Amino acid sequence: MKYDFIVVGHGLAGAILSYTLRQQGQRVLVIDEPRASGASRVAAGLLNPIAGKRFAKSWLADTFIPAADALYDELEAHFGRQLFVHKPIYKIFSSIEEQNTWMAKSAGQEWNDYIQATYTQSLNQPTVQDPFGGIMIGRGGYLQVAQMLDLLTAELLEQGLLLPERFEADALQLTEQGVRYKEVAASQLVFCEGFQVINNPYFKWLPIQPTKGEVLEVQTQDNFNPECIYNKAVYVVPVEEGRFKIGATYDWRHPNEQPSEQGEQELKERFRQITSQGFHVVNHWAGIRPAVRDRRPLVGRHPQHPQLSVFNGMGSKGVLMAPFLAKQLAAALTGHGEVMPDVHVSRYISLYYDYIHYHNNHQP
Template structure:
């Protein structure tokens, strides 16, 4: 069978792009090496419109958030399950300096849609260190990524449209009319490999800045909350006294091994937030496919037009991928262009420099 698209990788980016292409009537086949500790399976799946110590509004939040909400709600309806949990984010100030920093930023007014309330101080709590106050951020939430990816994989398996294994580039043949990989033929091949793209012979010239993130699963007795906490780390309520804590950023060790250093860093920050005992029930690490300028890497190869990439979303994939997948699907069929800020064309000179060195 001749497929319209062969997608390599079924993490967050690959799964959302595949779903988007299929919904537009394209015939898609997926090749994926399933990993329990892939970045998509490890991540908490956060959507946060205001992030970081500098209180920066997430890039293109006004565009990404409505598209993400529509995509995940439609997916819930199709799969008849719950995946997307909208919850306010209580960003607690860690210091007077951080509090003052926000007060100066808030005068700019660009966050009005996302800030429900500013608390110069909060009442004493027996469970949470919140006396310095904080912000209540609207339109936040999280997606159950492991569950979502499992459901979408089952759907593809039922349709016989996914194959597991390691992609071997020596088995790839490129012709004028498309590609052939083993016994599969497609008009176009899209790589959604996550951090493994650094080893891709066609796209390895792109400036990935991969980093390891570690997360903890914790149990907290007699503690419930209707919000996500953020104070140095995020603490996400998973229900039944289970919470996910994360995440670390480690550029020094590009591997997927949890470390005692990461565990202690996360636990230390949790103790700055919570006054009550926690029990660690899980500890995982994954590698984020981040980029030098923190923008995704999307587009078609400068010379081999049968190949494209949809990657580089780092820790913002849950927020960005639904809109960008729709935009890229339009671009692949000639209906519109992708944003210059995410197009790999912005690094085209790196490709030609790599060709000269090669």
């Protein structure tokens, strides 16, 4: 069977890329081993235009957010159900110094599209602890990632476009026409494997730092159901009546998918700093993000094998970045555009040559 593309991996990045290619009329086969603990399924799918203690606007937010809105609207129309939940994000000031930092930065015009209101005093919401106030951020929300992946997976299976198995790198052959994998041939193959790219023989030279993130789902005692997402060191996302996702931790020292007591205690303590609500833990998950040294994604063709590409490294920003970058990569791979230099893997070409040099000089 001959395809235009094989996409390896069907987490958030792989799902959005394969959908984008299919919508452009490309013949796509997806290879993915289902994993309930995958980082995309664990995450709350947050889209936050402004993040961090320094109140920095997310990189290229003005470019990425319209593309994300358009894709998620399209997917909702395609499947006939809501997938992206638009909610303002209440970023709570942790101190008067943090409040002052924001007040000094907020005069810039670049904030106008994203800040709904600034509060220098508490909103006096029951059980919410915000003595220094905060800012209400618009154009944010969260994607119901697991539901989206389930719908796209079911569609691929129905159309015979998914191999639900572990990809075996040893079975991949590079040919003059493209690639062959077992009984399947394609013109191009794109790896969307998340942190597992560190084991990929073609792209293991990329500077991926596997980073563990833990998330709790909690139930509050009083079925508290606010109209916003809270953010203060962690996010607190209301997913249904009285139930919240809280996350996430960042741990690069222990990159495993096992929930830890330390992670649970950290998230519970952070939640207690936001609300006095009583609660109990319903679920506790852990996943591994593909973080990158310069905090930019890794997108583009292999330096030596143009039939191979990678779409990876979006870390915790995949919901924001993936829709725009998937369109860019799809255009580049079909001869209709280019991938922006800031995310192209060519910026790490020196690491590739170092890897080749080391590999050639340490052959048994």
